[in-house]
Amino acid sequence: MKNFLIIAILFFTFSKTKANLAYITNEKDNTVSVIDINKKKVVKTVKVGQRPRGIIMSKDGKLVLICVSDDDRVEVRDAETMKLKYYLPSGPDPELFILSPEDDTLYIANEDDAMVTVVDMVDKMIVDDIPVGVEPEGMGLTGNGKILVNTSETTNMAHFIDTETLEITENVLVDARPRVAMFTPDDKEVWISAEIGGTVKVISPDSKEVTHTIGFEIPGVNEESIQPVGVRHTKDGKYTFIALGPANRIAVVDSKTKKVIKYLLVGQRVWQLAFTPDQKTLLSTNGVSNDVSIINVNKLKVEKSVKVGRFPWGVVISPN
Amino acid sequence: MRLKFFLYIFFSFVLIHSQNVESRELSIKQLEERKKLDLERKKRIEKRGKKTFQKEITITTEIVFLSKEREVPAVLSNLDPILDDEGFYGVKLAIEDNLTTGRFLGHDYKVQFYRVLLEENLEAEFEKLLKDGKKYFVVDLNEDELLSLMKIPGIDDVLVFNTRAKNDSLRNENCKENFFHIPPSYSILSDALTQYLVKKKWKKWFLVTGPKKNDQMYSTALKNSAKKFNVKIKEEKIWDFSADLRRTAGKEVPIFTKGSKYDVLIVADEAGEFGEYLAYRTWDPRPIAGTQGLKPNSWHRTHEQWGATQMQNRFRRESGRWMTEVDYHSWTAVRAIGESVTRTNSNDVNEVQKYLLSEKFGLGAYKGVKVSFRSWNGQLRQPVLLAAPRSMVSVSPQDGYIHPVSELDTLGKDQPESSCKF
Numbered sequence: 001m002k003n004f005l006i007i008a009i010l011f012f013t014f015s016k017t018k019a020n021l022a023y024i025t026n027e028k029d030n031t032v033s034v035i036d037i038n039k040k041k042v043v044k045t046v047k048v049g050q051r052p053r054g055i056i057m058s059k060d061g062k063l064v065l066i067c068v069s070d071d072d073r074v075e076v077r078d079a080e081t082m083k084l085k086y087y088l089p090s091g092p093d094p095e096l097f098i099l100s101p102e103d104d105t106l107y108i109a110n111e112d113d114a115m116v117t118v119v120d121m122v123d124k125m126i127v128d129d130i131p132v133g134v135e136p137e138g139m140g141l142t143g144n145g146k147i148l149v150n151t152s153e154t155t156n157m158a159h160f161i162d163t164e165t166l167e168i169t170e171n172v173l174v175d176a177r178p179r180v181a182m183f184t185p186d187d188k189e190v191w192i193s194a195e196i197g198g199t200v201k202v203i204s205p206d207s208k209e210v211t212h213t214i215g216f217e218i219p220g221v222n223e224e225s226i227q228p229v230g231v232r233h234t235k236d237g238k239y240t241f242i243a244l245g246p247a248n249r250i251a252v253v254d255s256k257t258k259k260v261i262k263y264l265l266v267g268q269r270v271w272q273l274a275f276t277p278d279q280k281t282l283l284s285t286n287g288v289s290n291d292v293s294i295i296n297v298n299k300l301k302v303e304k305s306v307k308v309g310r311f312p313w314g315v316v317i318s319p320n
Numbered sequence: 321m322r323l324k325f326f327l328y329i330f331f332s333f334v335l336i337h338s339q340n341v342e343s344r345e346l347s348i349k350q351l352e353e354r355k356k357l358d359l360e361r362k363k364r365i366e367k368r369g370k371k372t373f374q375k376e377i378t379i380t381t382e383i384v385f386l387s388k389e390r391e392v393p394a395v396l397s398n399l400d401p402i403l404d405d406e407g408f409y410g411v412k413l414a415i416e417d418n419l420t421t422g423r424f425l426g427h428d429y430k431v432q433f434y435r436v437l438l439e440e441n442l443e444a445e446f447e448k449l450l451k452d453g454k455k456y457f458v459v460d461l462n463e464d465e466l467l468s469l470m471k472i473p474g475i476d477d478v479l480v481f482n483t484r485a486k487n488d489s490l491r492n493e494n495c496k497e498n499f500f501h502i503p504p505s506y507s508i509l510s511d512a513l514t515q516y517l518v519k520k521k522w523k524k525w526f527l528v529t530g531p532k533k534n535d536q537m538y539s540t541a542l543k544n545s546a547k548k549f550n551v552k553i554k555e556e557k558i559w560d561f562s563a564d565l566r567r568t569a570g571k572e573v574p575i576f577t578k579g580s581k582y583d584v585l586i587v588a589d590e591a592g593e594f595g596e597y598l599a600y601r602t603w604d605p606r607p608i609a610g611t612q613g614l615k616p617n618s619w620h621r622t623h624e625q626w627g628a629t630q631m632q633n634r635f636r637r638e639s640g641r642w643m644t645e646v647d648y649h650s651w652t653a654v655r656a657i658g659e660s661v662t663r664t665n666s667n668d669v670n671e672v673q674k675y676l677l678s679e680k681f682g683l684g685a686y687k688g689v690k691v692s693f694r695s696w697n698g699q700l701r702q703p704v705l706l707a708a709p710r711s712m713v714s715v716s717p718q719d720g721y722i723h724p725v726s727e728l729d730t731l732g733k734d735q736p737e738s739s740c741k742f
């Protein structure tokens with residue numbers, strides 16, 4: 001009994017001090033870099049399949065899922081050891097994906113195919129394909145998992161999908177090359193970034209109408225290199241961070257007024273973003289400078305950049 | 321109708337065709353496997369009876385792709401196959417893209433492929449198509465052929481998209497409001513190359529021009545670029561040897577290139593009649609650029625940035641070969657029509673033309689920035705890829721060349737210099 005207590009205490013302290021880990025896919029290296037966010041350095045580099053891009057984790061933080069695009073499948077790895085557990089099937093060229101709130105269904109955007117593939121996580125089987133626009137990419141899901149929004153890069157649309165019937169309910173034209181769809185924490189808005197259009201459109205999931213169009217202007221940066229991709233909202237509904245690609249900046253937008261508050265200078269060609277669970281820290285992948293910027297959310301300041309592999313693409317942070 | 325009805329979108333043909341093509345890269349096998357999986361999936365979906373989203377069709381846009389049969393030139397190199405289907409797969413992919421978008425909006429697209437045979441008369445065949453009420457023409461024709469189209473009565477009521485001719489005259493003194501030019505002009509290409517060479521400080525050139533008319537056009541553009549960016553042309557020679565260089569280049573080229581001191585040998589030889597034989601044979605050890613060596617292109621097989629990988633994969637899966645510039649131009653032309661119909665919700669020629677030339681028009685075309693049309697001459701504004709045969713070297717416009725409207729307008733003749741006014 002005593003021993004058990006000691007072990008329990010030990011375990012407790014161990015898990016308390018457990019590292020806050022971020023996983024970064026390096027598109028051109030076929031690796032995943034694991035960063036200890038507290039130490040601000042890479043603690044592990046793991047060889048994965050070909051052309052890793054989208055990366056997510058299960059809600060319990062036990063599994064890491066990676067789209068290995070050129071292998072046409074999804075790798076599922078143990079978050080702690082990073083050992084390959086199994087593969088999930090996908091369509092050709094999976095790019096971004098999202099898990100249902102219960103972690104039982106995986107929705108995958110297959111870029112080389114105009115399909116969103118629905119995979120059953122228990123049976124590890126494709127249950128359905130939903131035909132969408134050309135080069136599907138962005139995947140957004142409401143908190144209750146009822147509405148899925150997929151964006152198609154060449155069709156320039158946001159497709160609203162009912163996850164019960166797996167049918168498209170509405171298609172909304174947005175600006176050129178939509179990359180990411182992200183619902184606000186209250187699910188009352190979905191924000192769609194358009195890389196070539198240079199804008200972010202805010203759409204109401206109820207009316208399916210565009211309510212706001214957010215543009216960006218940065219002195220000394222030409223309009224063409226402002227290419228919004230990654231979008232992340234803080235849970236308190238205060239800020240929205242938008243990665244602006246080759247403008248090498250992240251825009252901080254007031255989530256309510258939709259006005260840009262500040263531009264944070266990060267590495268080159270910033271694409272994807274992720275918060276730590278406490279939302280005090282934000283990470284960005286900077287593809288061309290091959291690093292990850294660590295941003296202090298309260299101070300709205302870039303604290304450090306951490307060198308990773310070649311062309312860092314996606315980032316996910318452990319929920320625990 | 322003596323026009324040979326060339327090809328309609330015909331899936332089975334595509335299948336047979338792609339299987340006959342010998343794979344040039346290992347990964348084509350992977351692409352074929354993907355294609356098989358795709359078909360299996362499509363069958364599965366059909367079996368399940370799942371309907372794709374289809375809004376009721378309200379607008380149908382008909383597009384004509386017109387090409388001309390050409391005499392096969394004497395082959396200088398048997399490395400690259402001579403293609404007689406350039407443009408076809410570009411149009412096909414773009415139509416599929418348009419249809420996918422159209423499905424959600426109730427817009428339908430139809431395409432007809434025509435090929436004018438050697439013994440046929442282009443103007444006469446084109447007139448028949450005009451009489452048939454065709455409105456949108458994507459054409460794979462050269463400068464003279466385009467000029468002859470401009471004189472046909474009734475041409476003003478249709479839109480023509482040039483996918484091959486790079487001649488500056490078409491964008492300047494011979495321009496026409498309803499003719500859109502997708503390929504970068506010789507001026508755009510030469511400026512794109514020059515910006516990079518200036519950045520490298522390779523500002524002393526030895527210019528060699530081929531015997532063909534278009535080589536001279538390209539050469540003129542290069543000379544203009546040199547003037548514009550303060551580059552010195554130290555020596556200029558015309559290559560007029562008719563001899564086949566395959567066995568004698570080692571003797572001829574050193575003497576030909578001996579003389580002034582220069583940084584880079586610039587070649588204007590589109591057909592590749594001698595340019596390929598200059599490398600490693602010059603008197604001084606110098607790099608080569610222009611139509612050989614470091615080449616400015618609108619599309620290249622080494623291009624993989626900004627989603628180009630997806631385009632390259634889709635194209636190769638469909639055709640079993642690499643996408644050429646004409647394929648890319650055809651894709652862009654059909655997508656430009658589709659984008660305008662999508663945004664204006666109309667296929668009226670005047671509305672589409674107005675939209676294409678307006679500031680609102682912008683198309684994602686795998687070039688990192690949106691492409692659009694110059695309102696004063698219908699030239700597509702686009703970044704230019706500077707590529708060596710097996711690697712992408714740079715993309716112009718180069719950093720530091722600034723412009724009040726678009727940095728893309730630092731390439732080629734800008735509005736004040738253009739002699740075209742609509």
